[in-house]
Amino acid sequence: MVDGAGGKGSVGLVWARSTDGVIGADGGIPWHVPEDLAHFRTVTGTGTVLMGRRTWQSLPERFRPLPGRRNVVLTRDPAFHAEGAEVVHDLDAAIGQAQSAGGPVWVIGGGAVYQDALARADRIAETIVDVVVAGDTRAPTIDDAWELVEDGPWQESRTGTRYRFLEWRRR
């Protein structure tokens, strides 16, 4: 995956999931793989990151907004404010707005927003983390509308956990 991959107008989803599809537990990510955070930063580049309100609130305050990127937060709450981010109330409007601003849009979570955005997306940057953990939030299922274009090797984190990076494109 090249730096800030995804051309103008492209909509990508980027997630890390366990072997059996867990992406979150109790408002957090139930593993620690720093190499994935570096990958996430590389993938999202200098583009727009679009996230749901719960994902925004899950970010440690010192990383809010995610630096160097336009941060957009999706919520139904008309009174919600997010310092350093734009708040939007409609997924399609958010995507359209981000696309008109030029760069790629990366949807960074969480589960509900991935589900809704999947139909609008043309690429998925997926990290598989080789753990079996309890969770309450899952990645969407990737069906045969999607072609695997990068099938990275298993690597070992400095924390000892195995992980690999995949990339999917819509056929």
Ligand code: VY7
């Ligand atoms: C979200 C953080 C969470 C907790 C502590 C630090 C893939 C990931 C996500 C979302 C990992 C997170 C962070 C990491 C990113 C840093 C800022 C600090 C940055 C996703 N593959 N992995 N995620 N930050 N959507 N997809 O851990 O962030 O980018 O600057």
